[in-house]
Amino acid sequence: MALSSPPPAAARVIRPGGNLLQGARWRSSIDRPLLQGGITRRIFIDLPLVAAGLLLCRAAYADTMAPHYRGLERLPFKKEGYNFWKWKTHRIHYVVEGQGAPVLLVHGFGASAFHWRYNIPELAKYFKVYAMDLLGFGLSDKALVEYDPFLWREQVAAFAREVVQEPVVLVGNSIGGFTVLHTASVYPELVSGVVLLNSSGQFESELKEKKAKPVVEETALRRLINPIQEWGRRWLVFLTFWQAKQPSRIRSVLQNVYKDNENVDDYLVESIVLPTKDPNAAEVYYRMMSSFMLRPSTLTMDSLLSNLSCPLLLLWGVLDPWVGPGKAEKIRAFYKDTTVVTLEAGHCPHDEAPGEVNKALVEWISAKVSNRA
Known part of the structure; x- marks a missing residue:
């Protein structure tokens, strides 16, 4: 079976300026005697008809071309979502398609399941x-909980146990990559393979290079100043969130x-903007920033890789x-059962070069994971 198929014949570009616009000119020539003056005619007849023609052409173009990108089918964007799973007291959204060996895709910071739009249908x-x-x-x-790497690790592990119910290949981008690596290192029985796409995370040597902040003695004056600093930091983060969600x-x-x-x-912009409209979104953003910026995790790539026991694939946008790419080289040097595929892409290779990523995933899972099982 081919990994991708060409888009349907219907997916052709409809060029603006065709028959609809010719119809607008034809209509204006007929109605010309009804109105006096060229400006009046252009405002009330020509311009509305031309605008309608352009909008119709644009809509037709979007309807035929939007579901595809270079021959790859795209996951339809649904504002209401696909499936929901109850984890503890939380409602978790997920997408599921296909049959066979399970693969779980985990997005990066600020993104969502929709970021895998060109990967889900093909895989x-x-x-x-x-x-x-x-x-x-x-x-x-x-x-409104405390956000840290342990929270998302437990979420992914619970999803593997309760929803997938068999060892799964975990695939993660950016902070999602660090999350799946963390999950696999703690719960090896749940994981058959790990794939990292430009994963976040630091090695111990990188953490040591950062200067430790001096310990400030707790005094009455300090206790008075702390709430003021917290208030200022909160509003600064809220302002940053307001700007970031535009x-x-x-x-x-x-x-x-x-x-x-x-x-x-x-499509991509809307999938990121929509969640920011939630009433709790700004507070959640503040809690995440407080956790990851002010209290960085002491977890290192060294410690997680030391406990990994399954094949590892790196799909890296150089x-x-x-x-x-230096991070990928460090990981490969540290963990021997690593395959590296470099891509001419940026931070999100799965969305920038989806065809190459899909092909690499299928080949690696078939060769390294399926045979191992």
Whole structure:
């Protein structure tokens, strides 16, 4: 079976300026005697008809071309979501498609299951594919809890036990990569393989390079100042969140970390903007920032890789301005059962080069994981 198939014949570009616009000119020539003056005619007849023609052409173009990208089928975006699973008291959104060996896709910071839009339909031709929204992201609950790497590790592990119910290949991008590596290192019985796409996380040597902050003696004056600092920090983070959730800002950030900006489209922007409209979204963002920025985790890549016992695949965008190829080389040097595939992409290779990522995943899982099982 081919990994991807060409888009249907219906997916052809409808060029603006065709018959609809010719119809507008024809209509205006007929109605010309009814109105006096060229400006009046252009305002009330020509311009509305031309605008309608352009909108119809644009709508027709979007309807035929939107579900595909370079021959790859795209997961339809549903504002109401696909499936929901109850974890503790939280409602967790996920997508599932296909049959066969299970694969679980975990997104990065600020993204959601919809970020795997060009991977889910294609991989589902070979595997049973799950993609979940981490708590606080996507269509999952914006729970007012303390956010840290342990929370998401337990969420992924519980999903593997309760929903997947068999050893699964964990695939993660950015902070999702660190989450799946963390899960596999603690719960090896739940995992058959791990795939990291430009994963976050630091080695112990990198943490040691950072200067430790001096311990401030707790005094009465300090206890008085702390609440004021907390109040200022909260409003600064809220202001940052308000700026960060603007569609133009989201598009700008994505264009900075995507090598190919063709996929920085309305679908992607909307999938990120929609969760920010939740009433708890700003508070959740503040709690995440407080946790990860002010109290960075002491977990290191060294410790997690030392406890890993399954095959590891690195799909690395070498043009990533945040996590460069040097990180992939460090991981490969540390963990011997590692396969590395480099891609001419930025921070999100699964969305920038989905065809190459899908192909690499199918080949690696078939060779390293299926045979191992």
